[in-house]
Amino acid sequence: xxxxxxxxxxxxxxxxxxxxxxxxxxxxxxxxxxxxxxxxxxxxxxxxxxxxxxxxxxxxxxxxxxxxxxxxxxxxxxxxxxxxxxxxxxxxxxxxxxxxxxxxxxxxxxxxxxxxxxxxxxxxxxxxxxxxxxxxxxxxxxxxxxxxxxxxxxxxxxxxxxxxxxxxxxxxxxx
Amino acid sequence: xxxxxxxxxxxxxxxxxxxxxxxxxxxxxxxxxxxxxxxxxxxxxxxxxxxxxxxxxxxxxxxxxxxxxxxxxxxxxxxxxxxxxxxxxxxxxxxxxxxxxxxxxxxxxxxxxxxxxxxxxxxxxxxxxxxxxxxxxxxxxxxxxxxxxxxxxxxxxxxxxxxxxxxxxxxxxxx
DNA sequence: CGAGGACTATACGGTAGCGTATGGAGCCGT
DNA sequence: ACGGCTCCATACGCTACCGTATAGTCCTCG
Numbered sequence: 298x299x300x301x302x303x304x305x306x307x308x309x310x311x312x313x314x315x316x317x318x319x320x321x322x323x324x325x326x327x328x329x330x331x332x333x334x335x336x337x338x339x340x341x342x343x344x345x346x347x348x349x350x351x352x353x354x355x356x357x358x359x360x361x362x363x364x365x366x367x368x369x370x371x372x373x374x375x376x377x378x379x380x381x382x383x384x385x386x387x388x389x390x391x392x393x394x395x396x397x398x399x400x401x402x403x404x405x406x407x408x409x410x411x412x413x414x415x416x417x418x419x420x421x422x423x424x425x426x427x428x429x430x431x432x433x434x435x436x437x438x439x440x441x442x443x444x445x446x447x448x449x450x451x452x453x454x455x456x457x458x459x460x461x462x463x464x465x466x467x468x469x470x471x472x
Numbered sequence: 473x474x475x476x477x478x479x480x481x482x483x484x485x486x487x488x489x490x491x492x493x494x495x496x497x498x499x500x501x502x503x504x505x506x507x508x509x510x511x512x513x514x515x516x517x518x519x520x521x522x523x524x525x526x527x528x529x530x531x532x533x534x535x536x537x538x539x540x541x542x543x544x545x546x547x548x549x550x551x552x553x554x555x556x557x558x559x560x561x562x563x564x565x566x567x568x569x570x571x572x573x574x575x576x577x578x579x580x581x582x583x584x585x586x587x588x589x590x591x592x593x594x595x596x597x598x599x600x601x602x603x604x605x606x607x608x609x610x611x612x613x614x615x616x617x618x619x620x621x622x623x624x625x626x627x628x629x630x631x632x633x634x635x636x637x638x639x640x641x642x643x644x645x646x647x
Numbered sequence: 648c649g650a651g652g653a654c655t656a657t658a659c660g661g662t663a664g665c666g667t668a669t670g671g672a673g674c675c676g677t
Numbered sequence: 678a679c680g681g682c683t684c685c686a687t688a689c690g691c692t693a694c695c696g697t698a699t700a701g702t703c704c705t706c707g
Contacts, residue, residue: 305562307482312664322666324685332665387480387562389618402619425636428615428622429608436611440603443564444577447603461600461645468643470636487694497696499655507695649707656701665691672685677678 301339302380306388309336333393340397343381348401352408361415365430366463368412372434373459379438386435406431422470430466437462476514477555481563484511508568515572518556523576527583536590540605541638543587547609548634554613561610581606597645605641612637 300308300317311332315325329335355367373379388394406427413423441448449455475483475492486507490500504510530543548554563569581602588598616623624630 310664311666321686323687326666327684383562386614386618387558395618399619399621402615402622406622422636425624425633426640428633429637429640431622432611432615433604433608434611435614436607436609439561439610439614440577440607443561443570444574446574447577447581447606449600458600458603461597462604464646465601465604465640465643468640471639485694486696496656498657498699501696502654651705651707653704654702657699659696659698661695661697663692663694666689667691668687668689670685670687673683675680675682677680 298339298343298377298381301343301384302377305384306336306391306394309339311335336393340385340394343385344397344401347378347382348404361412362463362467364412365409365416365467366459368409369434369459369463373437373441380442382435383438383442386439402431416467418470426466426470433462433466473514473518473552473556476518476559477552480559481511481566481569484514486510511568515560515569518560519572519576522553522557523579536587537638537642539587540584540591540642541634543584544609544634544638548612548616555617557610558613558617561614577606591642593645601641601645608637608641 300310300314304313309332311325311329312322314335315322325335329338351368351371354371355364358364358367385394385398389398406424409427409430410424413426414420416423418426437448449458475485475489479488484507486500486504487497489510490497500510504513526543526546529546530539533539533542560569560573564573581599584602584605585598588601589595591598593601612623624633
């Protein structure tokens with residue numbers, strides 16, 4: 298996961314990882330039949346750890362608006378996780394990555410949709426706004442990584458930014 | 473630019489491009505001293521074409537809210553451009569890409585800020601909302617590429633999505 | 648027309664990664 | 678104590694890319 302976060306999917310490779318671990322190719326190929334299996338193992342782990350975990354943590358709260366705010370806060374808190382997330386999006390065309398990324402994304406947007414439904418949005422509006430919220434998340438972590446100077450750096454600036462985002466994303470749909 | 477859009481920065485390479493063009497390495501190395509120069513040339517071209525061009529097209533309208541809507545529409549219209557955009561963000565850690573990406577991003581957010589100012593936002597709120605709008609843009613093209621099933625596919629669904637986005641992004645700041 | 652510049656082609660050596668082969672260590676049960 | 682299982686190390690061939698060397702073609706201009 299570290300390699301994925303640091304160097305993208307290309308860094309999830311047999312020889313570099315073996316070196317990093319002070320081992321050799323020979324031993325690596327005993328544990329994994331080939332590089333694809335290694336990548337699959339990393340993806341499987343990511344999918345399991347990054348779906349239910351956060352949802353479960355947010356689900357203890359009752360007020361859906363508060364849940365949204367918590368969700369955003371939690372999503373941005375884990376820097377390592379967001380770097381992995383970006384690495385996988387960067388590798389979205391990879392045939393091994395694509396299905397996993399699709400599943401996780403749809404599941405997350407699905408959960409966001411339930412929150413918007415509980416806020417009182419009609420189904421179609423809830424789904425649309427959930428997607429919009431997710432793109433805001435994606436774009437923000439992308440920007441934070443690529444051009445961090447464009448985002449607030451201090452804590453209160455960041456809080457203002459989040460507040461404004463939640464405010465914008467919870468404005469009632471049409472009229 | 474095609475190679476960049478299709479295969480990311482890694483595809484902007486001497487030998488693959490030479491083959492693609494029906495030429496040989498030898499000829500490529502006459503035009504460019506090395507691979508880095510080739511990449512720089514592509515980046516320079518991108519920076520020039522993708523900054524003033526769109527801004528100029530939007531600047532003919534007067535109403536800033538309408539400009540925002542137009543800007544969003546224009547930003548999503550050019551599929552090729554958004555793929556290049558994503559390729560560069562994926563390669564954001566590359567020392568050649570980083571400064572170019574930073575310049576372009578800050579310039580675009582700067583322009584968005586002027587629009588929000590003209591809408592009537594106080595400076596700080598305008599800057600914040602401009603950033604938020606840009607992350608929405610980034611996240612949406614990211615999602616469209618990675619998990620296109622999560623976004624509306626038909627024209628009216630897309631229009632509704634854009635309308636909702638503009639609506640959310642133009643809600644007045646705090647109170 | 649012929650010399651030099653613009654461009655192309657072929658061949659070479661180097662690096663980084665994949666995957667395979669093969670030969671070990673070290674431990675475990677009989 | 679010894680055959681077998683687990684795990685690791687070394688060596689090899691293969692591919693794709695980088696960059697260099699060198700020779701060739703063709704066009705233009707004096």
